[in-house]
Amino acid sequence: xxxxxxxxxxxxxxxxxxxxxxxxTGTIERTLGPFPNPEVRAYGHTGDPLPxxxxxxxxxxxxxxxxxxxDDTLEAEIYAHWxxxxxxx
Amino acid sequence: MPHDHHDxxxxxxxxFRKDNDEPLTYWQTMEIAIxxxxxxxxxxxxxxxxxxxxxxxxxNPAMGASVVARYWTDPxxxxxxxxxxxxxxxxxxxxxxxxxxxxxxNTPMLHDMVVCTLCSCYPRNLLGLPPDWYKSRAYRSRTxxxxxxxxxxxxxxxxxxxxxxxxxxxxDMRYIVIPNRPVGTDxxxxxxxxxxxxxxxxxxxxxxxxx
Numbered sequence: 448x449x450x451x452x453x454x455x456x457x458x459x460x461x462x463x464x465x466x467x468x469x470x471x472t473g474t475i476e477r478t479l480g481p482f483p484n485p486e487v488r489a490y491g492h493t494g495d496p497l498p499x500x501x502x503x504x505x506x507x508x509x510x511x512x513x514x515x516x517x518d519d520t521l522e523a524e525i526y527a528h529w530x531x532x533x534x535x536x
Numbered sequence: 537m538p539h540d541h542h543d544x545x546x547x548x549x550x551x552f553r554k555d556n557d558e559p560l561t562y563w564q565t566m567e568i569a570i571x572x573x574x575x576x577x578x579x580x581x582x583x584x585x586x587x588x589x590x591x592x593x594x595x596n597p598a599m600g601a602s603v604v605a606r607y608w609t610d611p612x613x614x615x616x617x618x619x620x621x622x623x624x625x626x627x628x629x630x631x632x633x634x635x636x637x638x639x640x641x642n643t644p645m646l647h648d649m650v651v652c653t654l655c656s657c658y659p660r661n662l663l664g665l666p667p668d669w670y671k672s673r674a675y676r677s678r679t680x681x682x683x684x685x686x687x688x689x690x691x692x693x694x695x696x697x698x699x700x701x702x703x704x705x706x707x708d709m710r711y712i713v714i715p716n717r718p719v720g721t722d723x724x725x726x727x728x729x730x731x732x733x734x735x736x737x738x739x740x741x742x743x744x745x746x747x
Contacts, residue, residue, distance in 0.1 A: 463707045465653050467680065479636075482708050499707055515684045519700040524707035 450533035461489035473504035498527040595664040601733035605726040632661040641714040649740025651679040657705035713740040
């Protein structure tokens with residue numbers, strides 16, 4: 448599966464990427480959409496259609512040693528502009 | 537014991553609830569203003585709004601339960617539900633509006649549970665309104681961090697062998713968990729099976745009732 452990293456930045460405004468996933472690496476489970484970008488729609492604009500990826504993370508990736516069971520998983524919907532290739536520096 | 541909380545009950549036995557004498561909040565005022573404008577400009581009517589409220593109130597977990605029971609008993613439907621849960625649900629005759637639904641089938645080695653950490657996204661158009669706890673900060677923050685401890689408090693003990701997979705509804709999709717079919721129900725028809733499917737088992741915080 449395609450490995451991606453969630454961009455680690457904290458823009459102001461209406462965003463649909465939870466802070467606890469920023470900077471974390473996961474794999475794309477499936478791709479949905481394209482759907483209009485909700486971060487732009489929230490302000491009354493039309494919003495460009497963007498792919499929406501369901502990204503799967505391991506709990507150890509998200510929480511480190513604090514994970515209850517490291518290989519439990521979590522999936523979230525992340526818009527394409529929030530993702531970068533996992534090997535990007 | 538009903539009398540232990542005497543002070544909090546009305547004479548008819550209902551929990552005491554204060555009259556809402558406080559001034560309207562900013563957002564309550566905004567909602568009323570926008571609603572009145574929409575009616576005044578002829579975009580909608582008060583009775584249309586009331587009908588929509590009725591339609592939402594009529595949706596309830598029994599609708600989801602019949603979807604789950606059919607998944608258990610009809611392999612073609614099960615495949616269609618995994619492929620496109622919105623289309624399969626509509627085909628059963630449910631008016632789910634524009635909702636985009638994904639079905640999450642549990643297996644003996646995988647337990648799915650659903651949360652919305654950013655707000656309170658929930659498959660309302662199929663299951664009706666979410667339970668209050670689903671919208672609480674405690675459920676929303678703890679489920680992603682300590683799903684096992686959270687499940688235990690719901691009375692669901694999951695073996696360390698079973699993977700827990702949390703689904704954070706962060707954007708456009710809504711989710712329904714398909715719990716494992718209870719053992720001892722092999723000869724059961726869908727109607728009877730649906731009676732075992734609880735609301736919480738479709739959120740992933742519960743299991744179906746025992747036959």
